[in-house]
Amino acid sequence: MVDGDTIVLQCRDISVHYGDVVALSDLSVAFDRGKIHAVVGQNGAGKTTFARAVAGLVSAQNGQILIDGKAIPPGNVSGARQAGVELVHQSFALPPSFSVAETMQFGAQNRAVYSRKGLEKRWQKHLDALDVKVSAGQRIRDLPVETQQSVEIARALVTKARVLILDEPTAVLSPEGTAKLFERVRRLQEIGVTVILILHKIREVLAIADTVTVLRGGLLVEGPIDTSGIDAARLSELIIGPDLRVVDEDDRAALTGSAAVAHTTAMKEAADGPPVLDVRSLSTRVDPDGPALDTVDLTIAAGEIVGVAGVEGNGQRTLVRAISALADVSAGTIELDGVTMTDAAMKARRLAGLRVIPFERNVEGLSLSSTLWQNWSIRMLLERSILAFIQPAELRKRCNDALDIWDVRYDNVSQLAGSLSGGNAQKVILAREMDDQARLIIAAQPTRGLDIGATSFVWDSLRKAKHRGCGILFISSDLDEIMDVCDRVVVMLSGRIVEAFEPPYDLKKIGAAMTGLSK
Amino acid sequence: MHDIIIAILRSGTPLIYVTLAAVIAQRAGIWHLGLEGLMIVGACATILTIVATGSVFIALCVAIVLCVLMSILFWFVVEKLKANQIIAGLGLTGLGLGGTAFAVEAIFGTQAAVSAEFGLPRIGPMFGSYGVLSILVVLMPVCVIFMWVLLRRTRFGLRLAASGEHPFAARSVGVRTDLMRLAALMIGGVLCAIGGAELAAGSLQIFSQNMTAGRGFMAFTAAIFGAGQPIGATLAAVFFAVVGAAGIRAQLVFGDRVPHDLLLGLPYIATIFGIWLSAKLRGGTKAVTGFGELRDS
Numbered sequence: 120m121v122d123g124d125t126i127v128l129q130c131r132d133i134s135v136h137y138g139d140v141v142a143l144s145d146l147s148v149a150f151d152r153g154k155i156h157a158v159v160g161q162n163g164a165g166k167t168t169f170a171r172a173v174a175g176l177v178s179a180q181n182g183q184i185l186i187d188g189k190a191i192p193p194g195n196v197s198g199a200r201q202a203g204v205e206l207v208h209q210s211f212a213l214p215p216s217f218s219v220a221e222t223m224q225f226g227a228q229n230r231a232v233y234s235r236k237g238l239e240k241r242w243q244k245h246l247d248a249l250d251v252k253v254s255a256g257q258r259i260r261d262l263p264v265e266t267q268q269s270v271e272i273a274r275a276l277v278t279k280a281r282v283l284i285l286d287e288p289t290a291v292l293s294p295e296g297t298a299k300l301f302e303r304v305r306r307l308q309e310i311g312v313t314v315i316l317i318l319h320k321i322r323e324v325l326a327i328a329d330t331v332t333v334l335r336g337g338l339l340v341e342g343p344i345d346t347s348g349i350d351a352a353r354l355s356e357l358i359i360g361p362d363l364r365v366v367d368e369d370d371r372a373a374l375t376g377s378a379a380v381a382h383t384t385a386m387k388e389a390a391d392g393p394p395v396l397d398v399r400s401l402s403t404r405v406d407p408d409g410p411a412l413d414t415v416d417l418t419i420a421a422g423e424i425v426g427v428a429g430v431e432g433n434g435q436r437t438l439v440r441a442i443s444a445l446a447d448v449s450a451g452t453i454e455l456d457g458v459t460m461t462d463a464a465m466k467a468r469r470l471a472g473l474r475v476i477p478f479e480r481n482v483e484g485l486s487l488s489s490t491l492w493q494n495w496s497i498r499m500l501l502e503r504s505i506l507a508f509i510q511p512a513e514l515r516k517r518c519n520d521a522l523d524i525w526d527v528r529y530d531n532v533s534q535l536a537g538s539l540s541g542g543n544a545q546k547v548i549l550a551r552e553m554d555d556q557a558r559l560i561i562a563a564q565p566t567r568g569l570d571i572g573a574t575s576f577v578w579d580s581l582r583k584a585k586h587r588g589c590g591i592l593f594i595s596s597d598l599d600e601i602m603d604v605c606d607r608v609v610v611m612l613s614g615r616i617v618e619a620f621e622p623p624y625d626l627k628k629i630g631a632a633m634t635g636l637s638k
Numbered sequence: 639m640h641d642i643i644i645a646i647l648r649s650g651t652p653l654i655y656v657t658l659a660a661v662i663a664q665r666a667g668i669w670h671l672g673l674e675g676l677m678i679v680g681a682c683a684t685i686l687t688i689v690a691t692g693s694v695f696i697a698l699c700v701a702i703v704l705c706v707l708m709s710i711l712f713w714f715v716v717e718k719l720k721a722n723q724i725i726a727g728l729g730l731t732g733l734g735l736g737g738t739a740f741a742v743e744a745i746f747g748t749q750a751a752v753s754a755e756f757g758l759p760r761i762g763p764m765f766g767s768y769g770v771l772s773i774l775v776v777l778m779p780v781c782v783i784f785m786w787v788l789l790r791r792t793r794f795g796l797r798l799a800a801s802g803e804h805p806f807a808a809r810s811v812g813v814r815t816d817l818m819r820l821a822a823l824m825i826g827g828v829l830c831a832i833g834g835a836e837l838a839a840g841s842l843q844i845f846s847q848n849m850t851a852g853r854g855f856m857a858f859t860a861a862i863f864g865a866g867q868p869i870g871a872t873l874a875a876v877f878f879a880v881v882g883a884a885g886i887r888a889q890l891v892f893g894d895r896v897p898h899d900l901l902l903g904l905p906y907i908a909t910i911f912g913i914w915l916s917a918k919l920r921g922g923t924k925a926v927t928g929f930g931e932l933r934d935s
Contacts, residue, residue: 200812224796
């Protein structure tokens, strides 16, 4: 055993199951005081579960969690907070209607009754001390994500936090925001807070952390290892593990974020004829899903993958909605394959070859309470008369064939879509949307939440579609992925396309454009 | 003029108490459609206990205890057994309406109205014509302000609101959302009992079947109308009371020219208008009741 004095957090044999799914099994790990620790792993490796178990949000079925050598009761947030453990969630846990001051207050311990002025004054001091630039009277829902994150970190520090866990804090940030966050983390380290960062990019791990711990499939692979004694290649091996799939070098780098960012595979297969998508000076009215588009120009040629980079919430959703006839267009034109479609209904656009892999797989993409064959065949209903008969038996058979081609793992086509895992569910959508008549495929965050195998499957599929001559609009908040897959990258900021990039890409320049610093 | 104000205070006070119950439930994330049932149980228990014991104090205690017990039952069904809130609430209302009718029938052998010899204490002749109002009418503004402080200016209120709006955020700071909901429903039970007592014993001293006549649902509407804010919802309840009083007045004045039933429906037409208006102004109210977020993505 390591010297007890230097260890602040120790986990002994903790296991967590959700029903039949084992999220963590017999994890034993110890973290030193006053350092910055990283915990890495693929999706589903158990990182978030680990964080929540330590914070008391999920109850470990067995094992012990010790803070400063004292066991804290499992599944008890108050107990964990009293021991000094605070967790900042990946998607922030802040009630949107609360003001910043109220957010601080509801997790604090002092003063049960307050006046609004006193409350705002008191917490403004706290925010100023932490150098969070926000007014205590503002409502959470009015704040940009980066500020929300700072607020949640400030919220976590209202009590004497000794161990601060940040769950994938960089997932919502631009490279610029990430740099600022890391500065903040270092300052916290200076005042004696032990910080545990859940990350999934090797580049970030090596930039900030003192030690790194690797999880895979709910098991501890190795760690904590000093980051000085490990390089990106070795770390990516630990994360991916002895995966049998042969992964292209660039893909591997993108998957783990270890890229030194040299992209070699991007190349156009440009064809003659009109572009598949031609958007000119497109503006929309304000959309419930994001800011209005402001004179957006975008063309996609046949056989071209164009990536849209940007911090989430800068109009990517509005762009997809405008192309799929959901947003109110106020000016400009949309052409598909040379045919003006600005005011056309979705049916006409689909017949012209528009296909959409939507942002929310389980909300917009699939009806989870319907069967696979219903989900798969739904698009065909648009192609026929509304009174046309349907033959379920035939559709089931065709669905069966299609899903087999797409390598979906399922029992039978009559099972509910909700019973599939994320990767398989996404393959059902691919099978539906990437048919032979597709001309323009919008892939909105197609790999979010998928594991490495499913992610590279999606990339392969998109590349195959590209070779068939489809134009692809690829939207992602993961820059490594965008730079690996796309032939051209445009950056969206506040509903506008602010800059376009061609390979070889420069991560720093794209990042600067995302935050509006390059202008 | 005075008689109109007295009429509004008399019909408005029970509604306001129950509205506050609706507000606290809504803030805790519960769509409470059982208010009607709790209110009538409060009304029935008050009158029957006055008849049986002759004590108003004991009557209020019995009403409160019964309503709190029913609230705990409701909490158990929706929180522990995970039943649908709407169905369980309607069930609670059915239980209240049917149970009180059954109780009266079982005790007196008839479904006729039960009248007590006296009701709640009045504020007395020194207030002139307002002296006929009960002490609960005077207590009402105090109660509204108390609820405003509790919900808007205490940490308890913040935690309650977080439990309703974003349960995961509440649990992240160690709040037991189930206990917050229990507290909200129990406080709501007390308020419904008081509202029912005021309705039955505040001016009439009588209990008749179905005498709440939809006030519980109106209170539910007022809470939505007021966006879950105690003051706003109270104003909405006052608005309904004013419309109701105006409806009665209109019957007296235009009763010979306008169909009687149309005038009776006036408060309900105003309610529908109110819902439409509040939805238009705010884009609807949202109460998140999610328990599914605790999965590793």
